Amino acid sequence: NAGVTQTPKFQVLxxxxxxxxxxxxxxxxxxxSWYRQDPGMGLRLxxxxxxxxxxxxxxxxxxxxxxxxxxxxxxxxxxxxxxxxTSVYFCASGRLGLATNYGYxxxxxxxxxxx
Amino acid sequence: xxxxxxxxQSLIVQKGGISIINCAYENTAFDYFPxxxxxxxxxxxxxxxxxxxxxxxxxxxxxxxxNKSAKQFSLHIMDSQPGDSATYFCAASIGQGGSxxxxxxxxxxxxxxx
Numbered sequence: 001n002a003g004v005t006q007t008p009k010f011q012v013l014x015x016x017x018x019x020x021x022x023x024x025x026x027x028x029x030x031x032x033s034w035y036r037q038d039p040g041m042g043l044r045l046x047x048x049x050x051x052x053x054x055x056x057x058x059x060x061x062x063x064x065x066x067x068x069x070x071x072x073x074x075x076x077x078x079x080x081x082x083x084x085x086t087s088v089y090f091c092a093s094g095r096l097g098l099a100t101n102y103g104y105x106x107x108x109x110x111x112x113x114x115x
Numbered sequence: 116x117x118x119x120x121x122x123x124q125s126l127i128v129q130k131g132g133i134s135i136i137n138c139a140y141e142n143t144a145f146d147y148f149p150x151x152x153x154x155x156x157x158x159x160x161x162x163x164x165x166x167x168x169x170x171x172x173x174x175x176x177x178x179x180x181x182n183k184s185a186k187q188f189s190l191h192i193m194d195s196q197p198g199d200s201a202t203y204f205c206a207a208s209i210g211q212g213g214s215x216x217x218x219x220x221x222x223x224x225x226x227x228x229x
Contacts, residue, residue, distance in 0.1 A: 004158075033217075035219075040124070040221060040222075041221060042121070042204060042219045042220055042221035042222050043159070043204065043219040044219070045216060045217070045218070048216065058216065059218075090158050090159070092158075103149060103151075103160075103161025103164065104161065104217065106158030106159050106160065107158050108156070108157060108158050109156075109157075109158055
């Protein structure tokens, strides 16, 4: 049982490049989400999904796309990277309706630097 | 607009002391208030959580106190240990109806000196 797996752990991009941050969970969680963590800003929700084929925006969705074709995977796409997207990105998953009892399971993060 | 305000930003406590972190919220529809603990290089992990129908919840050395009328809640760490040194985040959400949008405070970096 691997939990939530994020890849890559580190990435350096040039401005304007695109990339996909991968997130996979093996706990059959319906809910998955992406957060970004910046110094002094806490964790801010980017996008989330309550099941395959269903996604919605969080607090800071601009510049990011997501899709949920399977229960297990929830990739985050940066179409044209900007320096403002330099951050640590966390994927989290949980049981819908039960996440409030058991909390979310977070991955170990992807540290992204855009130069 | 910050929905959950957390203070202090950083906290230094001696071993054996009590660590207190405070949070305040505005949205009265919030009905779930968790605290997450994050160690360097790791993702956050659920520490303890409370619903607004109780005023206090205790798990070991960790206690949440909740004041619904003041829209405030706090985390108390009794007998603080160096291993408690981490960043703590309070959060809030409207947990019913399948919309599990968890909103986090900005975090408190706790350092427990030996």
